[in-house]
Amino acid sequence: MPIRSNSVARLVSPRRLILTCDALSEDLPPDFVRIRIEFCGVCGTDRSFYLGHRDEGYPISLGHEHCGTIVAVGDQVGPYQAGHFVAIDPNYRCGSCHYCRIGAGHLCEKATINRYSNRGYANFIDIKASYVLKLPEYRSRHLGALVEPLSVAINAADISKCTLADEATLVLGTGGVGTLLVFNLLETQTGEIWIYDKAHSKMAALRDLYPSRIKILDSADDRVFSVVFEATGSSDGFLHGCARLAKLGRLIVVSRYHSDEPAIPDRLPWKQPNIYFVHLNGHGDSFVRAAALMKRSWGPDHDHLLSFHPLSNIDQVFTDYEHIPENKKIISME
Template sequence: MSARYNSVARLVSPGRFILACDAVSEELPPDFVRIRIEFCGVCGTDRSFYLGHRDEGYPISLGHEHCGTIVGVGDHVTTYQVGDFVAIDPNFRCGSCRYCRIGAGHLCESSTINWYSNRGYAKFIDIKASYLLKLPEYRSRHLGALVEPLSVAINATDISKCTLAEEPTLVLGAGGIGTLLIFNLLEAQDGDIWIYDKARHKTAALKDLYPSRIKILDSADDRVFSVVFEATGSSDGFLHGCARLAKLGRLVVVSRYHSDEPAIPDRLPWKQPNIYFVHLNGNGDSFHKAAALMKSSWSPDHDHLLSFHPLSNIDKVFAEYGSDHANKKIITME
């Protein structure tokens, strides 16, 4: 491997990214690979750091929905080789702690160990090979950036045990994770679905893709649902989900609340609901499912839900986040 310089977008304070230029060593730890990152999705968690709702110290590198090509392998790596196109599951799983043993590796006791040089808003990353999944040949490489968030959506769907053909189902929020929830539900099952987002252009874009299977909920409509997926990222969305829930209903919370933790409404217990908080992508099986579903079902028409932005414009992407009408934003490294 020849020496390179790495461009890394670092958040140095709330509302301010800088592009740093780091020297890259020619040496790799024996169980690491070096990846040239090609695409990285923008997640609501990244935005919460940008807004200052989470503070884990600055500067910090962000981006965890990344994919790219392996350009170097350590001496002990045998399962991957230079040229492999891979997605990165950001969840470290030791394989031996109590949570890993019971199939809850996303809660691994060693999950905070970060075996990588930086996160996904960068040109290169050095990372332990256990984080990787080799991807199939996609019609376009940007689909790899959707694998990790889709794996979270698949895990949420699995937890819900939702059956569209038999249960009235609502997805609140049509941003990145909400869009992938809707995509997974409609591609994996028969039946229709209700959706709601304050940004009507986002629900309209999804309705255009699935005109006979999506129903857009009007805020004045007082109907209730057996299953509600809450993916708005706001406490107002959580309260809306509680209000829409039928008796004995299932509320599946995919949002991560960083600035305004919601309280349980006083009357909600009367419905005897089941509430599930989805954390990451579960035991990791959903990562493989997501890679396969992107290959089989994400069409060129679905690409109209996406917008693409160069790494050099990352500060503008976050500063003008609300003015971009795409359901999902992706940073490109080219």
């Protein structure tokens, strides 16, 4: 296994991403695979790090919505081989702690163990094979970068127990996860869905795909909903979701509030709501389901929701994040 040069985007301080050049070792641990990364989505969590809302020390490697091709395998890796196209579920699950045993592996007591060399904004990653899922043959390789965020959306839908045909449902925020929430719900259920986002172009792009099933909420409309998915990433979005919730309604919070933790509105308890916070993608079954749903239902027309950017421009992508009109941004290593 020859030593290769690996370009890795690292955040060296708030609002400053740079490309570094690392040497990949000839030695690969026996239970690891080496993957040539092809695409990696941009997540709101990555942007929180970029803005300095989260500080776990610098420099830090970002990107966790990645896919690529295995180029080498360790001696003890059974089901995978060079040439397999895979997605990476970045969540460590030990399989033996209390949470793993009860089907909540995303809350694993050892979740902070990272068995990989760097994150997804890079040319290569060395990673423990248990993180990897072999993907079906997609019409385009970039679909692999949507598997991980779609698995989060599927987990949120599972938690909500939402039935579109019988319940008034609202998705607040149509960025990456919000868009994939809409996609999952409309492709797996019958009925219509309401959406709201400050960026009207993102809502319009989704409605163009599902003109008979998506309704855009006017800010002056005072209707309430049985199920509200909050995916705006802001405390204002959370408060908006609380205001839109019907009595006995279900608020599904997918956002992470890294800089402005919201408070519960004083009158919200009068509605006796159920509030659920979604953490990652659950036990892992949603990851497999997401890979299958992408194969089955994401067509060429859905690609208009995406924008693609080379790794060399990654700092500019984060700088211009709010001004890029597409719903989901993807970094390409090609």
